[in-house]
Amino acid sequence: MTELEGRSAVVTGGARGIGAAVVAALAKEHISVVIGDLLEPEGTALADSLGAGALFRRLDVTDEAGWRAVLDDAEAEFGPLAVLINNAGIVDFGGIESESPAMFRHVVDVNLYGAWLGMHLAAPRLRAAGGGVIVNISSTAGLIGYAGVGGYVASKWGLRGLTKAAALELGPANVRVCSIHPGPIHTPMTEQMDESVAAAQPLARFGEPEEVAAMVRFLVTEATYSTGSEFVLDGGATAGQVVGLPGETR
Ligand SMILES: NC(=O)c1ccc[n+]([C@@H]2O[C@H](COP(=O)([O-])OP(=O)(O)OC[C@H]3O[C@@H](n4cnc5c(N)ncnc54)[C@H](O)[C@@H]3O)[C@@H](O)[C@H]2O)c1
Numbered sequence: 238m239t240e241l242e243g244r245s246a247v248v249t250g251g252a253r254g255i256g257a258a259v260v261a262a263l264a265k266e267h268i269s270v271v272i273g274d275l276l277e278p279e280g281t282a283l284a285d286s287l288g289a290g291a292l293f294r295r296l297d298v299t300d301e302a303g304w305r306a307v308l309d310d311a312e313a314e315f316g317p318l319a320v321l322i323n324n325a326g327i328v329d330f331g332g333i334e335s336e337s338p339a340m341f342r343h344v345v346d347v348n349l350y351g352a353w354l355g356m357h358l359a360a361p362r363l364r365a366a367g368g369g370v371i372v373n374i375s376s377t378a379g380l381i382g383y384a385g386v387g388g389y390v391a392s393k394w395g396l397r398g399l400t401k402a403a404a405l406e407l408g409p410a411n412v413r414v415c416s417i418h419p420g421p422i423h424t425p426m427t428e429q430m431d432e433s434v435a436a437a438q439p440l441a442r443f444g445e446p447e448e449v450a451a452m453v454r455f456l457v458t459e460a461t462y463s464t465g466s467e468f469v470l471d472g473g474a475t476a477g478q479v480v481g482l483p484g485e486t487r
Pocket residue numbers: 249250251252253254255256273274275276296297298299324325326327347351374375376377418419420421422423424425426427
């Protein structure tokens with residue numbers, strides 16, 4: 238994207254994990270970024286390490302007033318909004334019978350409503366600025382089902398669908414909207430997960446946050462004809478099931 242100079246980006250959940258890698262990748266492209274997150278010390282430290290082109294603002298993505306303040310600050314500090322990365326997310330472990338109603342709602346609130354609110358408030362600004370890019374961090378849980386994380390799966394499928402609706406509405410305004418679907422990535426969110434989760438994938442390893450950030454960078458700066466599409470980085474996990482031929486070992 239060539240229209241990034243003198244414009245701003247907002248990355249939610251940018252204080253750590255995938256979001257922090259995205260912030261660093263955008264900063265490397267000389268894109269000025271506001272990090273919106275609940276984690277103040279981590280977010281401030283990251284912004285400080287990146288210099289004048291980054292700043293931290295405390296943001297709960299479910300809070301409309303907070304969103305307005307972050308978007309206002311981004312535009313006041315760095316120029317009209319060009320990029321929104323809806324990355325903030327949480328997971329709750331619990332089956333259909335065991336997850337509490339409150340937690341189901343909370344997961345959907347943060348992962349889906351939070352991203353909707355961001356797009357709802359950012360879209361008029363992107364439109365007014367002549368265009369921009371929105372990247373929504375969904376998951377392979379937005380492509381297939383997983384047992385024991387129903388709220389998370391519902392939120393990530395929702396975000397995938399919302400991405401398409403937004404792309405259809407905003408395309409004529411030169412605003413591209415895509416979703417990214419990572420498989421297991423090494424971050425604080427997956428700290429408790431066993432590495433064997435990735436064992437059956439064609440690429441039998443976890444991904445790294447920088448690998449997701451590289452996809453975000455590509456979507457923001459180069460994928461000028463892509464909108465409404467899913468971009469998958471999952472080590473091949475959703476390619477199908479490995480059956481194995483007789484006598485074959487992996
Ligand atoms: N790590 C993985 O394996 C993986 C795989 C697929 C998708 N994802 C998605 O990638 C995104 C980033 O995940 P991660 O692995 O880096 O997790 P993480 O827990 O390391 O980071 C998530 C960030 O979001 C912030 N956050 C949480 N709730 C928030 C709220 N209400 N308002 C603002 N910020 C909030 C957290 O403070 C944290 O900094 C999430 O949407 C997650 O669902 C992660």
